[in-house]
Amino acid sequence: MKTTRMDTTPIKPTLQAMEVGQRTDFPRNRRKSVRTTASDLKTDEDKIFRTWIDGDNIYVERKE
Numbered sequence: 001m002k003t004t005r006m007d008t009t010p011i012k013p014t015l016q017a018m019e020v021g022q023r024t025d026f027p028r029n030r031r032k033s034v035r036t037t038a039s040d041l042k043t044d045e046d047k048i049f050r051t052w053i054d055g056d057n058i059y060v061e062r063k064e
Contacts, residue, residue, distance in 0.1 A: 018062040025057040
């Protein structure tokens with residue numbers, strides 16, 4: 001699976017375009033926005049994401 005680095009890319013369009021199994025990462029300082037957006041997409045579009053922090057990054061993986 002490919003992991004890409006996202007410093008300035010908008011969060012919501014990036015997460016919406018992700019396929020199941022795809023991973024991406026954002027700077028750690030964007031963690032609240034990333035997690036809020038992932039939660040909103042679960043509610044609105046039934047897309048499930050897994051997030052975790054490692055070092056200075058927050059990683060996102062599309063689960064469903």
